[in-house]
Amino acid sequence: MTTANNSRPLDVLDKAKGNKVIIKLKGGTEVTGLLQAFDLHLNIWLEGAEERTADKTIKLGSTLVRGDTIILISPASE
Amino acid sequence: MTTANNSRPLDVLDKAKGNKVIIKLKGGTEVTGLLQAFDLHLNIWLEGAEERTADKTIKLGSTLVRGDTIILISPASE
Amino acid sequence: MTTANNSRPLDVLDKAKGNKVIIKLKGGTEVTGLLQAFDLHLNIWLEGAEERTADKTIKLGSTLVRGDTIILISPASE
Amino acid sequence: MTTANNSRPLDVLDKAKGNKVIIKLKGGTEVTGLLQAFDLHLNIWLEGAEERTADKTIKLGSTLVRGDTIILISPASE
Amino acid sequence: MTTANNSRPLDVLDKAKGNKVIIKLKGGTEVTGLLQAFDLHLNIWLEGAEERTADKTIKLGSTLVRGDTIILISPASE
Amino acid sequence: MTTANNSRPLDVLDKAKGNKVIIKLKGGTEVTGLLQAFDLHLNIWLEGAEERTADKTIKLGSTLVRGDTIILISPASE
Amino acid sequence: MTTANNSRPLDVLDKAKGNKVIIKLKGGTEVTGLLQAFDLHLNIWLEGAEERTADKTIKLGSTLVRGDTIILISPASE
Numbered sequence: 001m002t003t004a005n006n007s008r009p010l011d012v013l014d015k016a017k018g019n020k021v022i023i024k025l026k027g028g029t030e031v032t033g034l035l036q037a038f039d040l041h042l043n044i045w046l047e048g049a050e051e052r053t054a055d056k057t058i059k060l061g062s063t064l065v066r067g068d069t070i071i072l073i074s075p076a077s078e
Numbered sequence: 079m080t081t082a083n084n085s086r087p088l089d090v091l092d093k094a095k096g097n098k099v100i101i102k103l104k105g106g107t108e109v110t111g112l113l114q115a116f117d118l119h120l121n122i123w124l125e126g127a128e129e130r131t132a133d134k135t136i137k138l139g140s141t142l143v144r145g146d147t148i149i150l151i152s153p154a155s156e
Numbered sequence: 157m158t159t160a161n162n163s164r165p166l167d168v169l170d171k172a173k174g175n176k177v178i179i180k181l182k183g184g185t186e187v188t189g190l191l192q193a194f195d196l197h198l199n200i201w202l203e204g205a206e207e208r209t210a211d212k213t214i215k216l217g218s219t220l221v222r223g224d225t226i227i228l229i230s231p232a233s234e
Numbered sequence: 235m236t237t238a239n240n241s242r243p244l245d246v247l248d249k250a251k252g253n254k255v256i257i258k259l260k261g262g263t264e265v266t267g268l269l270q271a272f273d274l275h276l277n278i279w280l281e282g283a284e285e286r287t288a289d290k291t292i293k294l295g296s297t298l299v300r301g302d303t304i305i306l307i308s309p310a311s312e
Numbered sequence: 313m314t315t316a317n318n319s320r321p322l323d324v325l326d327k328a329k330g331n332k333v334i335i336k337l338k339g340g341t342e343v344t345g346l347l348q349a350f351d352l353h354l355n356i357w358l359e360g361a362e363e364r365t366a367d368k369t370i371k372l373g374s375t376l377v378r379g380d381t382i383i384l385i386s387p388a389s390e
Numbered sequence: 391m392t393t394a395n396n397s398r399p400l401d402v403l404d405k406a407k408g409n410k411v412i413i414k415l416k417g418g419t420e421v422t423g424l425l426q427a428f429d430l431h432l433n434i435w436l437e438g439a440e441e442r443t444a445d446k447t448i449k450l451g452s453t454l455v456r457g458d459t460i461i462l463i464s465p466a467s468e
Numbered sequence: 469m470t471t472a473n474n475s476r477p478l479d480v481l482d483k484a485k486g487n488k489v490i491i492k493l494k495g496g497t498e499v500t501g502l503l504q505a506f507d508l509h510l511n512i513w514l515e516g517a518e519e520r521t522a523d524k525t526i527k528l529g530s531t532l533v534r535g536d537t538i539i540l541i542s543p544a545s546e
Contacts, residue, residue, distance in 0.1 A: 007427045009435035012454050022450075025149060026417070026459070027104070037085045042433075042456060043120075045087035049152070060100075063152040064090050066120060066145070067456070069104070071415060074439070074453040103227060105182070115163045121198075123165035127230070138178075141230040142168050144198060144223070147182070181305060183260070193241040199276075201243035205308070207258075216256075219308040220246050222276060222301070225260070259383060261338070271319045277354075279321035283386070294334075297386040298324050300354060300379070303338070337539060339494070349475040355510075357477035361542070372490075375542040376480050378510060378535070381494070397505040399513035402532050412528075416495070416537070432511075432534060457534070461493060464517070464531040 013038050016075035021046070024071045029053050031065055032076070042067030091116050094153035099124070102149045107131050109143055110154070120145030169194050172231035177202070180227045185209050187221055188232070198223030247272050250309035255280070258305045263287050265299055266310070276301030325350050328387035333358070336383045341365050343377055344388070354379030403428050406465035411436070414461045419443050421455055422466070432457030481506050484543035489514070492539045497521050499533055500544070510535030 013021075016035050023031045023044060030053075033046030049063035091099075094113050101109045101122060108131075111124025127141035169177075172191050179187045179200060186209075189202025205219035247255075250269050257265045257278060264287075267280025283297035325333075328347050335343045335356060342365075345358025361375035403411075406425050413421045413434060420443075423436030439453035481489075484503050491499045491512060498521075501514025517531035 007435070009427045009429055009433040009454055011427065012435045012452055016452075029149070031150065037087045037089065039087055043087040045085070045090045051150075060150070060152045062090055062094075063150050064087055065150045066148050068146070068458070069149045070456050071417075071419070071459045072421065072441075072450070072453050072455045074450045105227075107227070109228065115165045115167065117165055121165040123163070123168045129228075138228070138230045140168055140172075141228055142165055143228045144226050146224070147227045183305075185305070187306065193243045193245065195243055199243040201241070201246045207306075216306070216308045218246055218250075219306050220243055221306045222304050224302070225305045261383075263383070265384065271321045271323065273321055277321040279319070279324045285384075294384070294386045296324055296328075297384050298321055299384045300382050302380070303383045341539070343540065349477045349479065351477055355477040357475070357480045363540075372540070372542045374480055374484075375540055376477055377540045378538050380536070381539045397513070399505045399507055399511040399532055401505065402513045402530055406530075458536070460534050461497070461537045462499065462519075462528070462531055462533045464528045 010038070010040070010042075012075070013073065020076040022074045022076055023065055024073075025065070025069045026071060027069075031060070031063065033060075033063060035075075039067070042070050042073070044070070044073070088116070088118070088120075090153070091151065098154035100152045100154055101143055102151075103143070103147045104149060105147075109138070109141070111138075111141060113153075117145075120148050120151070122148070122151070166194070166196070166198075168231070169229065176232035178230045178232055179221055180229075181221070181225045182227060183225075187216070187219070189216070189219060191231075195223070198226050198229070200226070200229070244272070244274070244276075246309070247307065254310040256308045256310055257299055258307075259299070259303045260305060261303075265294070265297070267294075267297060269309075273301070276304050276307070278304070278307070322350070322352070322354075324387070325385065332388040334386045334388055335377055336385075337377070337381045338383060339381075343372070343375065345372075345375060347387075351379070354382050354385070356382070356385070400428070400430070400432075402465070403463065410466040412464045412466055413455055414463075415455070415459045416461060417459075421450070421453065423450075423453060425465075429457070432460050432463070434460070434463070478506070478508070478510075480543070481541065488544040490542045490544055491533055492541075493533070493537045494539060495537075499528070499531070501528075501531060503543075507535070510538050510541070512538070512541070 021035045033049030036045040044065040046063045049060040051058045099113045111127030114123040122143040124141045127138040129136045177191045189205030192201040200221040202219045205216040207214045255269045267283030270279040278299040280297045283294040285292045333347045345361030348357040350356045356377040358375045361372040363370045411425045423439030426435040434455040436453045439450040441448045489503045501517030504513040506512045512533040514531045517528040519526045
């Protein structure tokens with residue numbers, strides 16, 4: 001394994017643009033969707049978003065997730 | 079699908095101006111209304127707003143939602 | 157309906173000055189009163205303010221509400 | 235009633251200096267006292283302060299209340 | 313009583329240096345000790361500090377209390 | 391033992407790059423993975439990440455952990 | 469007792485470098501270890517760290533504690 005000495009943590013999102021990401025929010029909610037754009041506050045624009053809580057899934061479509069409520073973001077298939 | 083490489087997450091709100099948006103707030107409340115304006119803090123001005131909690135819907139009319147309490151914003155029909 | 161393309165969210169408060177507003181706070185409290193002044197942090201000065209919780213109403217009179225605790229602000233009759 | 239078009243929300247505290255104010259804090263505590271000084275963070279210096287919770291009153295005397303924990307401030311007799 | 317028109321809220325701490333102060337923290341804990349130093353964030357250095365919760369007292373000795381967790385600070389005998 | 395008089399706390403992460411770290415989050419969740427990159431906000435990019443709660447382990451793979459939700463970070467074998 | 473009129477609260481940490489400190493975190497967790505470095509956000513680098521909750525002690529070794537979650541820091545034997 002090679003270490004990424006000069007990379008920054010948000011680079012992992014740059015590589016995920018256009019692909020499906022899983023976002024875990026404070027409070028236990030999970031949002032998935034195709035990553036369109038993000039900024040330094042980790043505000044995230046998703047297309048085809050879905051919100052999953054313990055007991056249901058809701059289709060959201062185009063969605064802006066506020067960075068402040070995000071715990072972690074994981075590209076779905078990398 | 080084409081990725082939006084140079085776009086910013088708040089662009090999704092620009093496109094939703096004048097249309098209905100659904101805003102999910104910390105604590106489980108949901109507010110809907112016609113998006114009039116927003117700023118970088120995600121303060122949102124809605125017209126014809128309604129607040130929905132688990133057990134009731136309240137008509138608010140013209141409303142300013144503070145960005146700090148927002149989890150996600152989704153244009154209703156995009 | 158015409159969209160307000162160049163307006164900012166706090167404009168809705170400018171138009172409400174001198175009129176009654178309803179402020180919902182984190183934790184379920186609601187404060188009403190005549191809007192005298194506000195700043196960019198959404199600190200709000202009300203006259204004739206009343207605080208309503210689930211089980212009582214308290215007359216506060218002249219009151220400064222800290223912006224940090226506000227969820228949303230709605231002019232009462234617009 | 236005349237609206238205060240050019241005033242700022244903290245002006246209501248300027249007028250209350252030397253007088254009794256009631257401060258409601260996050261978590262349900264209430265502090266009263268004579269307002270000596272405040273700053274833009276709403277840090278408040280009170281003299282003759284008392285802390286009231288649901289079941290008791292504690293005399294604090296000279297007290298600095300941190301602005302961050304304040305929900306609202308109301309001059310007691312204005 | 314004379315009002316302190318040009319004073320700032322942190323002046324009350326300047327006058328308490330070297331003396332015992334009582335600090336109430338979010339979550340119900342109380343810390344007492346001799347005030348050595350403080351900064352604009354209300355970070356506080358105490359000597360001879362003690363932590364009191366509902367059911368016990370712990371001797372801490374020299375202690376740095378982070379300003380962010382403080383609700384109020386009261387000089388013990390002023 | 392020699393004290394590290396001129397070092398900064400984030401230096402401990404610099405030395406851990408490419409190695410396994412354990413991250414404890416607010417709310418009790420623990421995330422482990424190989425540290426790729428971090429920034430001053432403590433946003434962390436992990437590869438081969440796993441999320442462990444009290445009752446299960448979830449493979450996350452490539453993951454960005456938001457600094458705001460982190461309590462502590464510990465290199466696994468140092 | 470002499471008061472420390474020109475000292476700053478973080479000076480107490482400077483004197484504790486290389487020595488054992490006890491850090492109390494929001495949520496009731498306690499972390500101890502040898503203080504290596506700290507910054508203005510109170511991010512803390514410990515060596516030989518241990519985490520103590522009500523019912524167990526976990527050896528962490530080298531650890532970075534995020535300042536944001538800290539309530540207070542106390543040098544163990546000063």
